[in-house]
Amino acid sequence: MTEYVFPTPQTVAVLVAGSSASFAVRRVFCVGRNYADHAREMGANPDREPPFFFAKPADAVVAAAGTLAYPMMTEDLHHEIEMVIAIGKEGRQIEPQDALSYVFGYCVGVDLTRRDLQAVAKKMSRPWDWAKGFDESAPVTSIRRATEIGHPGSGAIWLSVNGETRQTGDLGDMIWPVADIVSHVSRAVVIKPGDLIFTGTPAGVGVLNPGDKVAGGVDGIAEFHFEIGGAQG
Ligand code: MN
Numbered sequence: 483m484t485e486y487v488f489p490t491p492q493t494v495a496v497l498v499a500g501s502s503a504s505f506a507v508r509r510v511f512c513v514g515r516n517y518a519d520h521a522r523e524m525g526a527n528p529d530r531e532p533p534f535f536f537a538k539p540a541d542a543v544v545a546a547a548g549t550l551a552y553p554m555m556t557e558d559l560h561h562e563i564e565m566v567i568a569i570g571k572e573g574r575q576i577e578p579q580d581a582l583s584y585v586f587g588y589c590v591g592v593d594l595t596r597r598d599l600q601a602v603a604k605k606m607s608r609p610w611d612w613a614k615g616f617d618e619s620a621p622v623t624s625i626r627r628a629t630e631i632g633h634p635g636s637g638a639i640w641l642s643v644n645g646e647t648r649q650t651g652d653l654g655d656m657i658w659p660v661a662d663i664v665s666h667v668s669r670a671v672v673i674k675p676g677d678l679i680f681t682g683t684p685a686g687v688g689v690l691n692p693g694d695k696v697a698g699g700v701d702g703i704a705e706f707h708f709e710i711g712g713a714q715g
Contacts, residue, residue, distance in 0.1 A: 494540045496568075496589065496678075497624040499704070505568055505586070505625050508676030510538040511667055512564075512593055512614065516656050516682025523685050533658045533666050538615040543678065546592065546621035546706035552692045552713045553616050556596035559690045559710070562683035563641035563649050563698045565634070566591040567660055568625045569677040574668050581664035582633050584673060590704045591622035592641070592696070593680050595687075622678070623704035633660060634702055639684060641698035651684025653700065658682075 495504035514534050515521035521528035544550065553559060570586025593614070600613035636654035640647060658666070663681055667673055690696065692712045699705030 491541070494543050496543065496622055497545075498587070499624040499626050500630070506676050507540045507543050507678060508674055510540060510543060510620055510678045510680070511535050512538065512680035513658065513663055513682040516658055516663075517651055517684040518655070518657060519651070519685035520683055520687065521657075523687070528657060533663065535667065535670070536610050536614055538620050542615055542618065542620040544618045544621050546590070546623050546708050549709045549711045550594075550618050550621055551711050552690075553594070553596060553619070555612070555616075556598055558596065558598035560595040560597040560687050561641055561643070561648065561690050561696060562593035562595060562687050563639055564591050564593050564680045564683050565639060565653060565700050565703065566622055567664065567679040567681060569664070569673050569679070570675050572672065572674045574672045576665050576668040576673075578661040578665040581661040581668070582628075584664055584668075585628050585633065585660065586675070587625045587627040588631065588634060588700075588703050589623045589625045590639075590698065590700045590706060591620055591678075591680055592698065593683060594619040594621070594690075620678075620680070621706070621708060623706045626703055631702055634700070635659060637701040637703070639700045641686070641696065643688070643690065643694050643696055645695070648688050649684055649686035649698075655684065656681060
């Protein structure tokens with residue numbers, strides 16, 4: 483038995499809806515610009531770009547509920563509502579037509595972003611890690627099993643702040659649908675149970691301030707409510 487100098491880190495867990503079991507999170511991948519209208523609002527051309535990915539640490543995942551800390555080091559925290567794929571089987575070099583069998587289920591998440599840091603990173607050709615991978619930057623709902631809800635190819639995706647709708651879209655508008663996303667990730671790394679993949683956000687991303695009440699959801703998967711806490715010193 484290995485002896486550790488500190489207690490081993492706690493496993494990050496996401497509840498599985500309709501059961502007492504949890505999904506142990508291994509890694510978090512995110513697709514950039516997967517809805518044409520959002521790609522355009524960020525100044526990119528959606529017709530010319532294959533999908534690209536970035537990652538968040540597993541412990542960025544928290545329940546999309548209660549109060550989330552307003553992060554350090556930013557004055558421009560943004561919301562990005564996204565459907566999230568939960569991987570349930572190991573695989574590599576997966577063909578799109580086989581990809582859905584690797585999906586355990588789906589949840590709804592917010593890819594919280596320190597947009598001011600991302601803008602600097604883009605300008606300086608630096609990594610996005612500090613813009614995307616901070617503490618509590620990946621709030622998610624509980625996971626719905628694909629055996630229960632199937633593989634959603636369409637359905638409304640939305641987010642509101644203080645009761646005002648900010649983002650609306652439809653899963654059917656994703657440039658790269660679920661099967662293609664899983665296939666692409668599996669050509670870069672071996673995917674394994676516990677991996678989560680954020681699938682991109684529709685247009686309407688915007689600022690979150692301390693005290694804001696955030697709600698969102700994807701029809702047929704889940705809805706959530708959380709509040710942004712006070713700014714940290
Ligand atoms: Mn995103």
